[in-house]
Amino acid sequence: xxxxxxxxxxxxxxxxxxxxxxxxxxxxxxxxxxxxxxxxxxxxxxxxxxxxxxxxxxxxxxxxxxxxxxxxxxxxxxxxxxxxxxxxxxxxxxxxxxxxxxxxxxxxxxxxxxxxxxxxxxxxxxxxxxxxxxxxxxxxxxxxxxxxxxxxxxxxxxxxxxxxxxxxxxxxxxxxxxxxxxxxxxxxxxxxxxxxxxxx
Amino acid sequence: xxxxxxxxxxxxxxxxxxxxxxxxxxxxxxxxxxxxxxxxxxxxxxxxxxxxxxxxxxxxxxxxxxxxxxxxxxxxxxxxxxxxxxxxxxxxxxxxxxxxxxxxxxxxxxxxxxxxxxxxxxxxxxxxxxxxxxxxxxxxxxxxxxxxxxxxxxxxxxxxxxxxxxxxxxxxxxxxxxxxxxxxxxxxxxxxxxxxxxxxxxxxxxxxxxxxxxxxxxxxxxxxxxxxxxxxxxxxxxxxxxxxxx
Amino acid sequence: xxxxxxxxxxxxxxxxxxxxxxxxxxxxxxxxxxxxxxxxxxxxxxxxxxxxxxxxxxxxxxxxxxxxxxxxxxxxxxxxxxxxxxxxxxxxxxxxxxxxxxxxxxxxxxxxxxxxxxxxxxxxxxxxxxxxxxxxxxxxxxxxxxxxxxxxxxxxxxxxxxxxxxxxxxxxxxxxxxxxxxxxxxxxxxxxxxxxxxxxxxxxxxxxxxxxxxxxxxxxxxxxxxxxxxxxxxxxxxxxxxxxxxxxxxxxxxxxxxxxxxxxxxxxxxxxxxxxxxxxxxxxxxxxxxxxxxxxxxxxxxxxxxxxxxxxxxxxxxxxxxxxxxxxxxxxxxxxxxxxxxxxxxxxxxxxxxxxxxxxxxxxxxxxxxxxxxxxxxxxxxxxxxxxxxxxxxxxxxxxxxxxxxxxxxxxxxxxxxxxxxxxxxxxxxxxxxxxxxxxxxxxxxxxxxxxxxxxxxxxx
Numbered sequence: 001x002x003x004x005x006x007x008x009x010x011x012x013x014x015x016x017x018x019x020x021x022x023x024x025x026x027x028x029x030x031x032x033x034x035x036x037x038x039x040x041x042x043x044x045x046x047x048x049x050x051x052x053x054x055x056x057x058x059x060x061x062x063x064x065x066x067x068x069x070x071x072x073x074x075x076x077x078x079x080x081x082x083x084x085x086x087x088x089x090x091x092x093x094x095x096x097x098x099x100x101x102x103x104x105x106x107x108x109x110x111x112x113x114x115x116x117x118x119x120x121x122x123x124x125x126x127x128x129x130x131x132x133x134x135x136x137x138x139x140x141x142x143x144x145x146x147x148x149x150x151x152x153x154x155x156x157x158x159x160x161x162x163x164x165x166x167x168x169x170x171x172x173x174x175x176x177x178x179x180x181x182x183x184x185x186x187x188x189x190x191x192x193x194x195x196x197x198x199x200x
Numbered sequence: 201x202x203x204x205x206x207x208x209x210x211x212x213x214x215x216x217x218x219x220x221x222x223x224x225x226x227x228x229x230x231x232x233x234x235x236x237x238x239x240x241x242x243x244x245x246x247x248x249x250x251x252x253x254x255x256x257x258x259x260x261x262x263x264x265x266x267x268x269x270x271x272x273x274x275x276x277x278x279x280x281x282x283x284x285x286x287x288x289x290x291x292x293x294x295x296x297x298x299x300x301x302x303x304x305x306x307x308x309x310x311x312x313x314x315x316x317x318x319x320x321x322x323x324x325x326x327x328x329x330x331x332x333x334x335x336x337x338x339x340x341x342x343x344x345x346x347x348x349x350x351x352x353x354x355x356x357x358x359x360x361x362x363x364x365x366x367x368x369x370x371x372x373x374x375x376x377x378x379x380x381x382x383x384x385x386x387x388x389x390x391x392x393x394x395x396x397x398x399x400x401x402x403x404x405x406x407x408x409x410x411x412x413x414x415x416x417x418x419x420x421x422x423x424x425x426x427x428x429x430x431x432x433x434x435x436x437x438x439x440x441x442x443x444x445x446x
Numbered sequence: 447x448x449x450x451x452x453x454x455x456x457x458x459x460x461x462x463x464x465x466x467x468x469x470x471x472x473x474x475x476x477x478x479x480x481x482x483x484x485x486x487x488x489x490x491x492x493x494x495x496x497x498x499x500x501x502x503x504x505x506x507x508x509x510x511x512x513x514x515x516x517x518x519x520x521x522x523x524x525x526x527x528x529x530x531x532x533x534x535x536x537x538x539x540x541x542x543x544x545x546x547x548x549x550x551x552x553x554x555x556x557x558x559x560x561x562x563x564x565x566x567x568x569x570x571x572x573x574x575x576x577x578x579x580x581x582x583x584x585x586x587x588x589x590x591x592x593x594x595x596x597x598x599x600x601x602x603x604x605x606x607x608x609x610x611x612x613x614x615x616x617x618x619x620x621x622x623x624x625x626x627x628x629x630x631x632x633x634x635x636x637x638x639x640x641x642x643x644x645x646x647x648x649x650x651x652x653x654x655x656x657x658x659x660x661x662x663x664x665x666x667x668x669x670x671x672x673x674x675x676x677x678x679x680x681x682x683x684x685x686x687x688x689x690x691x692x693x694x695x696x697x698x699x700x701x702x703x704x705x706x707x708x709x710x711x712x713x714x715x716x717x718x719x720x721x722x723x724x725x726x727x728x729x730x731x732x733x734x735x736x737x738x739x740x741x742x743x744x745x746x747x748x749x750x751x752x753x754x755x756x757x758x759x760x761x762x763x764x765x766x767x768x769x770x771x772x773x774x775x776x777x778x779x780x781x782x783x784x785x786x787x788x789x790x791x792x793x794x795x796x797x798x799x800x801x802x803x804x805x806x807x808x809x810x811x812x813x814x815x816x817x818x819x820x821x822x823x824x825x826x827x828x829x830x831x832x833x834x835x836x837x838x839x840x841x842x843x844x845x846x847x848x849x850x851x852x853x854x855x856x857x858x859x860x861x862x863x864x865x866x867x868x869x870x871x872x873x874x875x876x877x878x879x880x881x882x883x884x885x886x887x888x889x890x891x892x893x894x895x896x897x898x899x900x901x902x903x904x905x906x907x
Contacts, residue, residue: 188662
């Protein structure tokens with residue numbers, strides 16, 4: 001990590017954001033490592049245009065037809081250009097049967113926890129509770145700015161918004177109830193894909 | 201020359217009557233390292249069987265007896281060839297309501313040491329001049345291991361025994377209970393033996409000449425099953441190995 | 447239901463013993479690997495225990511605080527003195543809302559109070575949605591482990607069960623079996639009017655309940671139906687929101703060797719706006735059922751620190767051999783051996799505190815450092831102090847210990863008795879020993895005889 005204010009003989013201008021950037025890079029790196037370890041997929045994208053492209057790729061790659069997006073403005077923006085290629089439904093207009101018929105649920109996540117590869121969803125900030133649960137594939141868009149270090153940090157942050165439902169998601173759903181053999185994808189999603197959005 | 205440390209032997213009723221070689225060995229080893237060993241014949245049992253089965257008043261009466269006996273011993277330390285009986289003395293405090301007796305119980309516990317702990321931690325001795333040819337494996341008796349935190353000490357002592365090769369059971373093998381548990385071994389014998397058989401299987405696989413432990417109770421349990429299963433593996437107390445000079 | 451008989455049956459079941467050995471070994475290894483990642487593990491245990499001790503010392507205050515905050519956030523809090531009252535409250539809620547389809551996620555407390563049977567008696571069918579619980583519900587059995595309730599069943603047995611009950615093509619493929627359960631339950635989730643869940647932690651400061659899981663069935667149970675009933679033992683409350691961190695660090699690692707389970711749901715009251723997702727109503731049922739009795743003494747109070755991780759089961763040499771059913775309680779293993787007699791009374795479960803070798807492996811792995819051996823010894827002392835039981839075995843035992851006490855108080859008598867035994871080759875009738883183990887022949891001389899014969903002076907200066 002660099003240190004601001006040290007006498008640097010080098011010709012380049014000192015970047016005052018240096019230490020914060022390195023710290024953030026370390027968090028992102030931890031986060032993506034843990035995501036892989038817990039069986040979640042991850043794509044790092046720069047800016048919304050790239051994110052939209054990556055999302056399209058994920059949806060076609062999964063052979064998805066019916067996709068539902070949450071009420072987050074970012075999700076609406078990312079899904080907008082895809083309306084002709086996929087059946088995009090909005091949460092408000094989704095009946096229960098339709099919800100269960102969805103292939104993919106797209107939401108954002110309010111926070112990521114680097115220590116554990118966890119996504120944090122706050123009901124006060126977005127209606128993502130069911131879309132991150134019922135469809136077999138969950139795509140979560142997360143800004144790298146929102147990755148915090150530890151469980152304790154995350155608990156600190158969510159306490160303030162006082163959501164009636166806060167959900168911590170670490171990888172896809174799983175069970176080892178039969179002979180301790182791991183099966184991925186039980187009642188919750190079988191696939192969790194994180195679209196990690198770097199600031200442009 | 202340093203004045204010899206005066207040690208009073210807490211023999212334990214089990215070693216006294218059923219595994220005297222352990223107690224005899226303990227006396228010889230302690231003398232070899234320069235202790236002056238005394239034995240107060242008034243001692244009988246520490247009360248552990250009663251305490252463990254729920255007979256607290258009986259255990260309390262025996263505790264009082266033992267506290268009084270050892271208070272009058274005038275020794276620097278009390279040493280025992282049993283982790284479980286030494287640990288029992290640490291429980292004595294719980295048996296009393298009276299502050300005076302609690303303090304006396306605490307005092308006794310502080311002065312009482314299991315043999316390997318005494319040698320290594322108190323005297324700083326690891327080589328007691330022993331010779332014993334053979335492949336040995338160590339069984340961590342539960343109370344010694346978990347109540348008294350004795351883990352390293354016996355191993356250090358055994359590693360200095362000339363001719364002895366110490367083989368560790370694959371983890372967590374050495375630390376698993378032998379299934380004795382006092383009256384448990386006869387209240388629930390089938391469970392006791394099921395637990396025991398896993399231990400004995402591991403000992404068999406280790407290809408050793410003897411299993412060594414610091415508690416005669418475990419040795420009776422393990423040794424009893426080894427011989428019933430026709431095994432040539434012997435069960436030996438630590439003190440027997442340490443006292444050996446051949 | 448006799449512990450002796452059940453334990454013997456379990457010991458004779460080779461398949462069960464193999465499954466138990468495999469599972470407890472695996473869990474032990476996973477736990478060790480998971481805690482190796484946590485450098486301040488011991489410190490975390492101490493902190494968690496301190497929080498539990500603080501809570502249990504003022505349990506009533508924290509419960510009041512929790513209830514007030516939960517209600518402020520829109521929940522209805524109910525206080526249930528015992529199992530019958532809890533069942534009545536929950537069945538009442540279901541009836542009042544005309545609930546016909548009930549889904550349940552994992553709740554040990556709901557098994558403790560026999561909720562499903564009580565609901566069934568009032569014509570309400572509740573389906574278990576946790577895979578392990580679903581399996582044993584189909585099989586009509588009790589759970590045999592706190593974390594993996596169907597650990598005693600092979601995939602072959604489950605395949606046969608699913609073939610019979612679900613009309614599934616018999617298959618040993620675990621993925622297919624899980625998929626069949628998913629399909630069967632998915633419809634139930636979609637249709638459910640009411641969801642019953644357990645609670646892992648309840649935060650007094652905010653009125654929040656936290657539920658941990660891996661499958662997603664608890665999330666479905668608590669977010670889809672119109673009404674959510676959360677059942678919790680009163681000991682689940684903790685003081686502050688921030689306290690959750692240390693328990694989340696300890697529980698998954700201790701229980702399954704995971705750093706975190708797939709999902710944690712933190713639920714505080716009901717939805718803030720009608721358009722929000724989730725139930726219209728949240729009912730929280732606080733269950734006593736004998737717990738407050740344990741608060742009386744520090745030794746028994748620590749029983750209530752338990753966070754139901756199951757680590758003690760996996761470490762226990764007794765559980766490893768006999769499994770959970772032998773304990774005759776929804777709470778098996780070391781924690782079961784101390785909790786069950788205290789909840790049900792010693793009369794029902796007097797064998798349990800004795801079904802232990804007191805090895806202490808449970809105490810070593812308990813994330814909140816419950817000294818289970820100390821509680822076992824306390825219960826044993828209580829069992830002896832009770833004048834009630836005068837069965838032959840107990841009478842014999844009392845006589846034996848009375849003789850023992852009398853003999854040990856008199857060293858000369860002690861020596862004389864042992865010398866007679868030695869001369870006459872007499873040992874107390876110990877068929878229970880000699881059936882499986884040889885008895886070491888008595889040495890010709892005891893230690894004290896050796897001492898007198900010369901050991902005393904040997905090597906003396």
